[in-house]
Amino acid sequence: MTTIREIHVAVGTIFRSGKVLIARRPEHVHQGGLLEFPGGKVEADETVQQALVREILEETGLRIAADDLEPVIEVRHDYGDKRVYLDVWRALSADGEAHGREGQEIRWLDVSELNDADFPVANRPIIRALRLPDHYAITGSAQSEDAFVDRFLAGMSQAGPDLCLLRAPGLNEEAYARRAQWALEQCNGRHSRLMLHGAPSLLGRFPEACGLHLPWAEARQLSARPCSGDYLLAVSCHTAEEIAHAEQLQADFITLGPVKPTPSHPGVSGMGWRCFRELVAGATVPVYALGGLGLADVSKARSTGAQGVAGISFWWPGN
Secondary structure (H helix, E strand, O other), rough: OOOOOOOEEEEEEEEEOOEEEEEEOOOOOOOOOOEEHHHHHHHHOOOOHHHHHHHHEEEEEEEEEEHEEEEEEEEEEOOOOOEOOOOOOEEEEOOOOOOOOOOOOOEEOHHHHHHHHHHHHHHHHHHHHHOOOOOOEEEEOOOOOOHHHHHHHHEEEEEOEEEEEEEEOOOOOOHHHHHHHHHHHHHHHHHEEEEEEEHHHHHHHHHOEEEEEOHHHHHHOOOOOOOOOHHHHHEEEEEEHHHHHHHOOOOOOOEEOOOOOOOOOOOOOOHHHHHHHHHOOOOOOOOOEEEOOOHHHHHHHHOOOOEEEEEOOOOOOOO
């Protein structure tokens, strides 16, 4: 039996003026003709950062600094005839003018212009990671609808999150629906995206939401993605097995925790950053660290390979 060796590839997401650098793969290579983020194979005698600096210069003429690179996501994918480990990093600055030094087409595109079908399958989690913010705001407790309105508006004025989750597990279906309708109107007026929390049927009732976040109790009952690719799909995870199931559902991202003890889950000890890092390393979707974290923890979370942090306390008054 032939063993297929995994190829370690350094991948760069190079940004300039809000756009990311994209190249087209030559027709004669694996996945030829598709778009890709520039980069190349990591050689045995170099770090991934050194490989990326070298590859970007050789392919595009741009000079990037290894010390300025920050991790984005790690993706492992088996094409059947080839297995790749994409080690993806971000550079927010680069010197020089980009051009295809190997004859390839290159261009700068807005992240919103990146389409899954134009890229190899292994690149698609990278697109998700680039489209997601570094913090994911979750609504907290509110004893009444008036209190919910006050806290939601206060949180919006203070943090103005790009992506937030309406999580209210203690409410019945109709009470949740009233808050969802109101929250959607507020988010639409502020260019924020609202995720709904619960069963897939919620998207049928509120199609204007940007996506659905499945609690594990819902996710475990499903065997396939419950919504179209027009929506974001998230799953709450706590273990490697749950992460694998979320990937089977083709989730666009997951939350993972608790990293630290948190008042919202009294009596539950945190897994700690070491365990969190190990779980993130095995995931092929963007991961938000959850549990006892705030915006000050974004850098720490990103250093472990996570997308960022998710939580209540950094934007919800009273938590």
